Amino acid sequence: MRACVQHASRSGCCGNKTGANDPEIALPTSLAPEANHLLASLPAVDKARLFPHLELVQLPLGHVLYESGSQMRHVHFPTDAIISLLYVMEDGASAEIAVVGNDGIVGVSLFMGGETTPSRAVVQSAGHVYQLPGQVLKDEFLRAGPMQHLLLRYTQALLTQMAQTAVCNRHHSLDQQLCRWLLLSLDRRHSSELIITQELIASMLGVRREGVTEAAGNLQKADLIKYRRGHITVLDRAGLEARTCECYAVVRKEYDRLLPEVRFP
The missing domain is CATH 2.60.120.10 (Jelly Rolls)
Incomplete structure (x- = not known):
């Protein structure tokens, strides 16, 4: 093409x-x-x-x-x-x-x-x-x-992601929310690196920047990510999956069920 x-x-x-x-x-x-x-x-x-x-x-x-x-x-x-x-x-x-x-x-x-x-x-x-x-x-x-059939199934999967995000933001820790957010982003990239600021992450998660700094620091201390100004590199994806809440798995399972032809890592 x-x-x-x-x-x-x-x-x-x-x-x-x-x-x-x-x-x-x-x-x-x-x-x-x-x-x-x-x-x-x-x-x-x-x-x-x-x-x-x-x-x-x-x-x-x-x-x-x-x-x-x-x-x-x-x-x-x-x-x-x-x-x-x-x-x-x-x-x-x-x-x-x-x-x-x-x-x-x-x-x-x-x-x-x-x-x-x-x-x-x-x-x-x-x-x-x-x-x-x-x-x-x-x-x-x-x-x-x-x-039409593809778009309707995708819309249902997207609604599941929206609903699960609301539940996650209400009931789970910021560390877990950040892990979920990182995993969802990684699923949609061909790289383990994300170029994004803490301010933007805070805006995405609806929290204060200081909270993102602390959560990212916790993940870095656990050797799950490496964070430097404007860059996040995931070092241990399996570790992130183990640390996050069930929300990521719920969303991923629903996408796999509704859109088996859509490839994820």
Whole structure:
């Protein structure tokens, strides 16, 4: 697959828009449309119909894909980017309700008929997404074919993640929450390293920065992670799984059940 890479800013995307089959620039496998597991699992005939409408966009850390209540015009399929869905309070406080990576799609409200959502979508880990016009996806959804069934199952899995996140934030320690968050993020990356600040982690978890500092320090003392300014490297994934609460396993099991064709590490 070949495509043009656009660079995004908070005010929108710039650069020439080209489809995923454009012959201008050869892409590595990690940036092909099939790097997103939902797109990869579609039958060939559906890919042939959708892929010409895809546009590859490069997103920086902290970029806002959509704000609360804004009209959605596109959906996004991440390849190597990770997107956090946040609920933002009137006083500016926020907390993550779900994370989306190469396992899914950002913008489920559009094909579910809502068009808007009270959440905000923020880039948690810089990378690339494939942007698709909302009307193209709606037309494909209404075909009632493989894409519709895939998106409905994905939405159910996403709702499970949202519900489990709420339970986890209420009942489990910050150490456990951080372990869950790290594991969910690792599942959606091809690397053991995350480039993210403590301030952003605190915003995701809805806690004070000092709490994140303490929790990250506890995990580093246990030789589970290595933390330096803006970088977290996971040293012992099995150790994180042993230390986290049951919430991660519940979410992972539901994704595996509903989306067996979507590959996780």
